[in-house]
Amino acid sequence: MKSVRMIFIFALSAATWATLTTAAVIEVRPSGTPATFQSAIGAAQENDTIRVSAGTYVEHDVQITKQLTIEGIGLPTIDADGKGTIIVVKASRVSISGLRFINTPVSFVKENAAILLEKVRDCKIIGNSFHNNFFAIYAANSANCEISNNEIIGKSETIVTAGNGIHLWYCKNMAIEGNSVTGQRDGIYFEFVKNSSVINNNIEKNLRYGLHFMFSDSCLYERNNFIGNGAGVAVMYTRQIVMLNNVFKDNWGGAAYGLLLKDIKDCRITENKFERNSVAIYIEGSDRISIKKNELTDNGWAIKIMANCLENEIIGNDFVNNSFQVATNSINSRSTFSGNYWSTYSGYDLDKDGYGDVGYRPVSLYSILVESNPPTLVLLRSPVIDALNLAERIIPTLTPQTLVDSRPRMSRNL
Numbered sequence: 001m002k003s004v005r006m007i008f009i010f011a012l013s014a015a016t017w018a019t020l021t022t023a024a025v026i027e028v029r030p031s032g033t034p035a036t037f038q039s040a041i042g043a044a045q046e047n048d049t050i051r052v053s054a055g056t057y058v059e060h061d062v063q064i065t066k067q068l069t070i071e072g073i074g075l076p077t078i079d080a081d082g083k084g085t086i087i088v089v090k091a092s093r094v095s096i097s098g099l100r101f102i103n104t105p106v107s108f109v110k111e112n113a114a115i116l117l118e119k120v121r122d123c124k125i126i127g128n129s130f131h132n133n134f135f136a137i138y139a140a141n142s143a144n145c146e147i148s149n150n151e152i153i154g155k156s157e158t159i160v161t162a163g164n165g166i167h168l169w170y171c172k173n174m175a176i177e178g179n180s181v182t183g184q185r186d187g188i189y190f191e192f193v194k195n196s197s198v199i200n201n202n203i204e205k206n207l208r209y210g211l212h213f214m215f216s217d218s219c220l221y222e223r224n225n226f227i228g229n230g231a232g233v234a235v236m237y238t239r240q241i242v243m244l245n246n247v248f249k250d251n252w253g254g255a256a257y258g259l260l261l262k263d264i265k266d267c268r269i270t271e272n273k274f275e276r277n278s279v280a281i282y283i284e285g286s287d288r289i290s291i292k293k294n295e296l297t298d299n300g301w302a303i304k305i306m307a308n309c310l311e312n313e314i315i316g317n318d319f320v321n322n323s324f325q326v327a328t329n330s331i332n333s334r335s336t337f338s339g340n341y342w343s344t345y346s347g348y349d350l351d352k353d354g355y356g357d358v359g360y361r362p363v364s365l366y367s368i369l370v371e372s373n374p375p376t377l378v379l380l381r382s383p384v385i386d387a388l389n390l391a392e393r394i395i396p397t398l399t400p401q402t403l404v405d406s407r408p409r410m411s412r413n414l
Contacts, residue, residue, distance in 0.1 A: 052070065249273070
């Protein structure tokens, strides 16, 4: 039996060695042979490397059905010329790097993308540039892929004519890292995605959401910047996510949020920065959300939390210079506020334990008036409003009596 096993292992190693030694490098030049990207793909064998020299190649609907490594030298341009998707990857373990993709057309019936990954595994899309494409990178029914260090710049001015920068549908174990996305509909879009990570991306000035994900459980979002988008991040119908050390900034507008949480469960929102958003965090129909050690500064509303939210913890956060600290549509609170710093707290700490001796009610009477009658917003900073809020704090009548931070911190987190 030992000799049989040894022969089998030797034969397998020999086959692997033969594959490695026969892999070729194919050079593509605009004036050479092959002169087109498509012809190089057609001529390549499994495991070959295709090196694309600087220049412009006007091509679309290039099908990759074998394992290949594709490398751009001097950032060559692949131009769809408004004709369709540029590359459709149908083989696993394909790597594409160092290319510039432009001009995939807008379509209302097809997801024209610069790169489409279709039912593949272990692919890498690294260090490419995407300009003026409907979708830049679209992955469907794929797993264990890396999309990293790409630059994506869209030019659409309306949502209906814009696709998403990085779009994932029915994927798992995907790594989205170090990308820059601007000018698309959604910077990054997840739907039915599992066990994936979004790390160190800069998502700025997209038309709708910086990051939009639905039905996408057990994902990690860490150290990303969501700046100046129509809205920062929308999380819907999802469980067990972690959002850590992200920046949500300058997401302004009538329906703009830094972070929108709708119908989600069992998630952690920790050590993020929310600065200058219309609403920093909006929570609806969401339960068992841990919101801890975040910094919420100079927002319109720091938190809006609806009555249908249960067992959430808002603990140890800094609420600084927000026009409204907390707003709600209920006289009762089923969530816990504790140990937060409130810049509008005027209590005292006689025992010097670092916490106020009097509880703080973050929902002001004026915020309730604005919710029911938005035009009263023009009275912001008015002495009349200050008097109303003071009277409500002394004898609460309309503000939720159960929404109180019983241990407000006297100083901010370091």
